[in-house]
Amino acid sequence: MNPAARKQLVADLIKSVTIASQEDLVKALKKKGVEVTQTTASRDLLEIGALRGKDGSGRFRYILGGTTSSLSSQSSRSKNLLLSVTASGNLVVAKTPPGGAQLLAGQIDQAIASGEIASGIGSIAGDDTVMVVAKTATGGALLAKELTALLDGDPVKSAEKKTQKKRSR
Amino acid sequence: MNPAARKQLVADLIKSVTIASQEDLVKALKKKGVEVTQTTASRDLLEIGALRGKDGSGRFRYILGGTTSSLSSQSSRSKNLLLSVTASGNLVVAKTPPGGAQLLAGQIDQAIASGEIASGIGSIAGDDTVMVVAKTATGGALLAKELTALLDGDPVKSAEKKTQKKRSR
DNA sequence: CAGACTATTGCATATTTATTCAATTTCTGG
């Protein structure tokens, strides 16, 4: 598994289950089929801006910092900004670390304006998600490839095309 | 010095200067005339709910959790957050009370990440509207059902299929 | 393809933080 996608998974995990320590995280990742050591867990947590403290019940827990805390070190390179790209119909959904979506959307809009990305017509950003609209009704897949090629990083996930290996719970 | 007053001082310190470690805190307290060991520093920080992570410049820093990031569990799914769910093509539009969209979108993204919702790929939120993208070009209706089943008990509205109840609002 | 450069990772270890335990102080009700 590639590092950016793993970081996305780490972010999702600490949002959805209580991760009290890095060893916890290592085990949770293993359940998802991702094997790393505490070393990498530590780096991932630092890089996505995770914080550690005690929750209301007095147990340790990692959380994701607010949109302000985590991003400045990655602002220049879009590579760290782009965690995953998924296409569906005329849309592409791109995920970023928390707070990174506005920045990524700006770069995408610029690329559209300059013609570097030919198959997109615009984007809109939330906190960690950017939606990009393709020119044609089925242009999402092509647009996803363009985005990936431009911004570097991960292989494109196609939500429609092939069989998923994953079984849900 | 009395413990409560010292904790207040600790809180003030980590708000006003960069405290990168507990040894830092011990030194900062010493400058203020308060001598304690790392043991007490650790306890004080935990008791006031301080969090540790890297700041924008990549340096370690303690912060206070209250403002941005409470560690309390955010897992409650408030049903009154979801006012309506409507599908069209590969999209679902979910409405919330004013200001509730970000919260709902966060819950939806978690559900997607965890596999509870299998037919969605991502969501984006405004103020009272969340847009969710389905995996397939016509997957909106299915996704709407999944969302409704997960977050609420109300029937799904379809914008495309047939006669509507007139209760849009 | 070679060579050079970059990115990613784990191991070993340094650094940092949390906790156990015992000593000491403070509080409380007679």
Add this chain to the structure above:
DNA sequence: CCAGAAATTGAATAAATATGCAATAGTCTG
């Protein structure tokens, strides 16, 4: 004041996290 209970603290240590370094894999350039 006194006996006991509770709170507070530090020293030692356990536990957890971060990092230097080297190995490996991937990428680029000619």
